[in-house]
Amino acid sequence: MNKNIFKKRTYDHLQSWRNFHNNYEMCSTFRKDIELKTNADGYQFHILDIDALYEYALSSLWGNCRFQKSHLKTLDSIIDGTTELFYEMTDCDIPNWRNKKSLLENLMDAKNSIADRINGVNHFLVVEKEVA
Numbered sequence: 481m482n483k484n485i486f487k488k489r490t491y492d493h494l495q496s497w498r499n500f501h502n503n504y505e506m507c508s509t510f511r512k513d514i515e516l517k518t519n520a521d522g523y524q525f526h527i528l529d530i531d532a533l534y535e536y537a538l539s540s541l542w543g544n545c546r547f548q549k550s551h552l553k554t555l556d557s558i559i560d561g562t563t564e565l566f567y568e569m570t571d572c573d574i575p576n577w578r579n580k581k582s583l584l585e586n587l588m589d590a591k592n593s594i595a596d597r598i599n600g601v602n603h604f605l606v607v608e609k610e611v612a
Contacts (some may be wrong), residue, residue, distance in 0.1 A: 486561035489564050497532040522577050525569040534583045537562040541590050555591045
């Protein structure tokens with residue numbers, strides 16, 4: 481999958497998400513101060529669109545990965561497409577209410593973790609070499 485295919489699928493997902501959750505006034509006031517844009521088609525982005533994009537990108541990272549080296553490019557395409565979409569929606573990186581990292585930093589951490597697993601790096605098993 482390349483970046484443009486991912487972006488098209490993501491726009492389709494965002495549109496279906498928006499059609500399903502049409503009551504945007506009930507969203508959290510936590511991030512209402514983030515200035516969101518309107519795209520060239522007149523589509524006014526909403527904070528729920530950003531949440532949906534983050535969740536969709538995270539599920540795409542984990543769901544589309546077969547833990548094979550050939551899928552490393554797919555991971556990069558997902559991150560590149562998500563980054564472009566984030567900056568189409570707003571000019572700033574979005575803070576994550578779950579921890580101190582931003583949404584894009586969390587996605588990069590997930591991508592790097594998956595890439596490490598593909599490349600055989602195990603962060604949970606640290607083997608110390610015996611000193612002779």
